[in-house]
Amino acid sequence: MTDRDWLDWHDDYDRPGSPLRERLLVVRRWIRQALDEGAESVVSLCAGQGRDLLPVLAEHPGRGRVRARLVELDERNVRLARANAPEGVEVVCVDAALTSAYLGAVPADLVIACGIFGNLGDDDVERTVTVLPQLCAPGATVIWTRHRREPDLVPSIRAWFEREGFEHVHLESGDGFCVGVHRYTGPPRGLEPGGRMFTFL
Template identity: 60%
Template sequence: MRMDWHAWHGDYDDADSYLARRLRIVREWIALTLDVAPPGRLRVVSLCAGQGRDLLGVLPDHPRGSDVTARLVELDPRNVGEARRGVAEAGLGEHVEVVAGDAALTDRYAGMVPADLVLACGIFGNVTDADVERAIGFLPQLCARGGSVIWTRHRREPDLVPRVCRWFEERGFERVWLTEPERGFGVGVHRFTGEPEELAAGARMFTFLT
């Protein structure tokens, strides 16, 4: 039975839920990342963006919001509709694009990478461990030198988060921040210190299990 990813978003409306608490932290780190970003235009890409609640909850009120050009990629058509409504209501239509399609395909990011901020939230807990490592291996193709990746992963046993951090760090990323294990969920921020790689055409970075 396939996951209803539109209904899944309902937990965000409960301020005390796991997802709502995680979302608040992701938003905080989006804002902090924009705070320290270099002057000028900034590119943001969001993989499996859902309804865009993370980025769209920050850009309208952030001083650097008007500097951001973003692409949100989401497969579920109902979530795409919600994200597009959110973009329109926030007056971000000139700067934020919502693409309906499979976020696992590299072609979805052509023309928008290397990006200053890559959001990989809600992915690593829904793919195999091998695909987590595979997806991280593609991030040097998406991330600009000095750019950041904000990612999430649950901390249920066996806790994969330490290995996730190692996989990032083996590929030229340095750890900026990581939630404490006792929170029960992982939000990580890694900064890319290497040289961006050419985007591979037609490659699949991961496959969802549900």
């Protein structure tokens, strides 16, 4: 595990013009679109304080029909997320890399995998993409993020998604970040409990 303080990491969300805040706004826009299109079940990996999903959900007219599970390991972030979670949203304190963390919450219509790929080795990024179909309902939207620093892994990530039955929807790059959106068009894949998708560097 990394020694980074994942509570302090959220501070840049509140700093106007920061790359992390700009990325957050893009992610929220795509979460809102997924909810507009009828997404009713959501899972968020390494959800932190839920800054991406929870504010969008609070303002969305369809929030009453949405059921979500936010998975986060840092207990401090879990407490903050729980304090802002409306009815229908559960925040669990467990390692988001474990497939068992999603039992009972998948397949989901919206899978949020933001702030993950930039903290993994290349093999773990590929492994995670390979497992993501197990979390997805047919037609599910997956939102993911990654930096564009060299060597740029984004072209490979897109290829891995397409190999696993995902259709490219959108790719948006900003100052130091990239937000990708894919839609799952492959066959249903049952969740395999007991697996591990990744380990943070």
